[in-house]
Amino acid sequence: MSLTEKQRLFVRAYLIDGNGKKAAIAAGYSPNGAEVAASRLLSQVKVQEALAAARLQLVAVSGVTPEWVLSQLQQMATLDIREVVTWQSEATEMGEDTETGEPILNIVNRVRLVDSDQLTAAAAAAITEVSQGKSGLKVKKVNRLEALLAIARILGMFPGQAKAPPKTAQPPAGATPPAPDQPETDAGGWGQLLN
Template sequence: MALTAKQERFAEEYLIDLNATQAAIRANYSVKTAMEQGSRLLSNVKVRAHIDARMAELSRRTGVNQERIMRELARIAFLDPTNLVNMDSAELLDSATADDRAAIASVKVKSMSGDVDMVEREIKFADKIKALELLGKRFGMWVDRQQLEGAVGVQIVDNVPLPPADT
């Protein structure tokens, strides 16, 4: 059995921002129950399969996937700027690889003429700390919330005395 028109609309809307509540609202589900409807629709096997298939299709078409994202984050996180830039002249080295250059956020070159000709170069790299943070989260190196684990026995003690028996 295929998806209903409303379910398909929800799935397409969900792909926009991955927000189930907003997707349900945009698919004309009740605003009051949008959160519950979104959750219910995401747990529907057919709706989920449709969303997964569309996400895979988008990934193939754009070439964006988890492996590529991880590779780009690793390029940024582990870049050694001295392998990319001459620290005296701020010029890119001929030996800089494509991986090295992928970590550059921007390059600004300013020439000034006058009594003395000057060239000012500014090279900004992508945020190394953010890349390391995202990689660390991916590998579970830090957790934003506390996790408690362990087996704990529970013993219920009833200290309330029983009423005297009628004799």
């Protein structure tokens, strides 16, 4: 069974962000009935099969498999901040207390970035911002909790959730997954490590 033109357009749009209503509108369905149309389309076997086939084709072309996604999330969730910055306290003697004769110490806390060319690819992918401002050095990374929750959802670790997705086709021999992009920051998705 072949898809109608609207169904084909729906499948193509749905692959972009998984939003049925948006995909239905992009396929030419009325905005007023787009949610109902999306629900109906997603329940049709031929649309489900077309989505599955398109996803397999994307995996084959891109090399991005569920296993690769999980490995990227795991690297982001387990980044140790010491891979990115070092810190230490330095004490210097400034003189003697005239009453007790004890040394007066000046304690300075220093934070230093690891040179970017010394970062692992996983550490570099997990860092979203490095900046120096009035309040000092700031390093932002992917939010560990968000990454762990995404892993848990993929693996079906929450009660009532579907189990892990079936294993998909492997990328072609010699294909390498794309280098991870720097994730965009958003209000709910990133945490600040240092101020």
